[in-house]
Amino acid sequence: MFDNKEKTNIEALGEFGLINHLTKNIELVQKSTLKGVGDDAAVLDPAGKKVLVSTDMLLEGIHFDLAYTPLKHLGYKAVQVNLSDIYAMNGIATQVTVGIGMSSKFPIEAIEEIYEGIYIACEKYGVDLVGGDTSSSKQGLVLSVTSIGYANPEDIVYRDGAQEGDLICVSGDLGGAYVGLQLLEREKLVYLENPNIQPDLEGKDYIVERQLKPEARKDIVELLKDIDVKPTAMIDVSDGLASEIMHICKQSHKGCSLYEEKIPIDPMTYETAREFGLDPTVCALSGGEDYELLFTVKQADYEKIKFKMDISIIGHITEPASGCNLVSKSGNVHPLKAQGWNAFPADDQTIK
Amino acid sequence: MFDNKEKTNIEALGEFGLINHLTKNIELVQKSTLKGVGDDAAVLDPAGKKVLVSTDMLLEGIHFDLAYTPLKHLGYKAVQVNLSDIYAMNGIATQVTVGIGMSSKFPIEAIEEIYEGIYIACEKYGVDLVGGDTSSSKQGLVLSVTSIGYANPEDIVYRDGAQEGDLICVSGDLGGAYVGLQLLEREKLVYLENPNIQPDLEGKDYIVERQLKPEARKDIVELLKDIDVKPTAMIDVSDGLASEIMHICKQSHKGCSLYEEKIPIDPMTYETAREFGLDPTVCALSGGEDYELLFTVKQADYEKIKFKMDISIIGHITEPASGCNLVSKSGNVHPLKAQGWNAFPADDQTIK
DSSP, X not given: OOOOTTOOBGGGTHHXXXXXXXXTTOOOOOTTEEEOBTBSSEEEOOTTOEEEEEEEXXXXXXXXXXXXXXXXXXXXXXXXXXXXXXXXXXXXXXXXXXXXXXXXXXXXXXXXXXXXXXXXXXXXXXXXXXEEEEEEXXXXXXXXXXXXXXXXXXXXXXXXXXXXXXXXXXXXXXXXXXXXXXXXXXXXHHHHHOTTSOOOOTTOHXXXXXXXXXXXXXXXXXXXXXXXXXXXEEEXXXXXXXXXXXXXXXXXTOEEEEEGGGSOOOHHHHHHHHHTTOOHHHHHHHOXXXXXXXXXXXXXXXXXXXXXXXXXXXXXXXXXXXXXXXXXXXXXXXXXXXXXXXXXXXXXXXXX | OOOOTTOOBGGGTHHHHHHHHHHTTOOXXXXXXXXXXTBSSEEEOOTTOEEEEEEEEEEBTXXXXXXXXXXXXXXXXXXXXHHHHHHTTTOEEEEXXXXXXXXXXXXXXXXXXXXXXXXXXXXXXXXXXXXXXXXXXXXXXXXXXXXXXXXXXXXXOOSSOOOTXXXXXXXXXSSHHHHHHHHHHHHHHHHHHOTTSOOOOTTOHHHHHHHHSOOOOHHHHHHHHHTTOOOSXXXXXXXXXXXXXXXXXXXXXXXXXEEXXXXXXXXXXXXXXXXXXXXXXXXXXXXXXXXXXXXXEOGGGHHHHTTOTTEEXXXXXXXXXXXXXXXXXXXXXXXXXXXXXXXXXXXSOOOO
């Protein structure tokens, strides 16, 4: 992804020099950030609100492949993946801390690229980078992000509040990130076999971006507030629709019916899945990494929700005895299977 | 450290099964924990206090060597290292999140041991484990801990408040963790050369524990509160006394004089350093990983502090122009050098 020629080695700066170098231009935008980088801990003022905290790691070879992941995108994605968890609580993300472990053989320019992606994500989402840890790694690139957000107690949405009859909604479209990954993996193989052939991603920007540069749905949290709809349960789609709705149903002690024909799939996702011999619905159900919001609302909120362009109503919550089901386009009922990403795969076929 | 015979592979449980398995017995003790593990984010109630957040990573081959680090100790230490940062702000730690990346070839029993150490640390320090991330790693063991604590705004102590004439104090004793590491490294080499020779750590429990199982100084924060002393500046000793006092002086725009004869060094640390041909004072100044608290207090607080068994007064803050100096036992003045641990060493001689 980058060459080492005429680059500055990280070891030349030392840990404190590196941290200073990377954080010297931070501009804090959140009033709740009393102290950011530069002491033993950051100091935050929640001003009476409840505090939301979530943490995620991205590990080279498991969650990303540097063969086709630009470092700037990686920094951006590491932040998005975490912000998404705060939005999934119906909160607003305000701060992140970032831990990065990377080889001391990496040039400074490489870690700068990662930070550039982190800063772009922070700026776009109004989030302050308030701390972190930078270390040498003997084992490839490691990113660990913790995100912090706030919410009024009455606004927080858990996974366990879905009621029978509630409508199941999802933002955006699904399956794109997974199909984008298939495309990147294919082009990597082509390249490895013949380095003279350039990757053929022409016209596939949307699904490649869904994989490399996902966007957390802060806008949906804001929209729901604007139209005065508080979901009864919410989760973000990191492991695939099937796995996520089953989390909501399990924690709410309910069942569900999803309608295949209602699941939002972008035409490019659909077409490219077909090219790969994949069922687009399965990509949406099990692909993961879309970072859309999946939520349930009371039927009484139907009128408020129904014409919102970026929200699809894809099913409803049922009594627990009927289980979690998919009603296919032909009207058959199939029990859902959580085939979401397994973080401990038996082989190397991870999809995340 | 463990064999794979008749052990359960992590992949057999899957990510969610594993998380359930590891977190099912969590008992939350902090009133401020409204929701712990099990949703997109933890929900915390700071009840009007300010929130302190700090994060640290421990990477195999850089921060620990599994050849002599029991997994339970590793989990314990990962938590302590983080809590120490909260205490260094004069706050009380209340919650942690833990990210663990480990090979899918590890048996469940291995990750259980790490979690056991984490839980023991949490219980002892009254801290709730409220979230985290568990993932396969292709690159050795990775631990990332974020700690959260609270403090009244008027109690928070930063690094930048030291004033000329303030007394420099440190808790406990220094250099032990570094000398303990030398001992473990030596016994590892002996073992590698002749696996029939058992490690000779007899009578060295204290310094081995200083390295493998450090204790964050919550008790010092409580003591200072009891005797009504608020430090003017504070930092925890993770990178060695010299590096840490220079952080305080730099951020406070001051100088300092440290007195070699006042630096607290345990007799076992002293004796073992000598066995290795090391200068005990250099071990205290540059060794790091002691996780003691280094702080400055007003001279007016001298009477309150002077007879406290576990606090040593080791110097005073000076005007900035005189720089940071060590007054040796023979009365010579040497400028301090920050030889603290470099997270990006040019070679493999890391001391942390």
